[in-house]
Amino acid sequence: MLAGIRLVSEAAELAARRHLGQRRKGRGSEPYINHLAEVANLLATATNGDDAELVAAGWLHDTVEDTETTRKELAGKFGERVASLVAEVTDDMNLPKAQRRQKQIEDAPHKSPGAKLIKIADKISNIRARIVKRPNKKQRDDLADYVAFSEKVVAGCRGTNARLDAEFDEAVKAASRVL
Numbered sequence: 144m145l146a147g148i149r150l151v152s153e154a155a156e157l158a159a160r161r162h163l164g165q166r167r168k169g170r171g172s173e174p175y176i177n178h179l180a181e182v183a184n185l186l187a188t189a190t191n192g193d194d195a196e197l198v199a200a201g202w203l204h205d206t207v208e209d210t211e212t213t214r215k216e217l218a219g220k221f222g223e224r225v226a227s228l229v230a231e232v233t234d235d236m237n238l239p240k241a242q243r244r245q246k247q248i249e250d251a252p253h254k255s256p257g258a259k260l261i262k263i264a265d266k267i268s269n270i271r272a273r274i275v276k277r278p279n280k281k282q283r284d285d286l287a288d289y290v291a292f293s294e295k296v297v298a299g300c301r302g303t304n305a306r307l308d309a310e311f312d313e314a315v316k317a318a319s320r321v322l
């Protein structure tokens with residue numbers, strides 16, 4: 144088991160390499176790593192830096208879904224808990240989008256506490272990225288749709304970390320100001 148700072152640092156490096164060249168949806172089409180940094184930092188802040196495995200899983204949370212990375216590789220490099228946290232927040236990309244969304248909503252209440260926090264942090268970051276100044280109709284519709292979906296997922300994740308819950312509510316409020 145790697146010690147805390149090294150675990151987080153190696154997770155960040157692997158995530159940066161694996162997501163190389165990918166861009167995220169929304170504001171400025173930022174490099175994908177900006178999303179991972181935001182999620183990891185939300186988790187680190189919300190838990191006061193007390194859970195290195197959770198922060199490492201935050202860096203890695205999209206690697207199995209979006210890159211050539213397997214749960215087995217993560218377990219070997221970062222340990223079973225990190226691998227299992229990532230697996231818990233990985234969608235089955237063989238399913239169509241509507242079914243993936245429905246499954247996220249239904250499964251959320253049954254996730255481990257750490258996976259619930261990653262889910263909330265992910266939704267905060269994705270909502271923030273969709274908030275742009277003077278959105279056009281398509282951007283507004285996309286934001287409204289994503290906020291409504293996120294609220295359903297987060298409803299099943301609340302109660303583990305008050306700070307993160309409040310941060311999510313802030314993001315929804317910020318979204319409602321441009322909708």
Ligand code: ZN
Binds near residue numbers: 182205
């Ligand atoms: Zn994500």
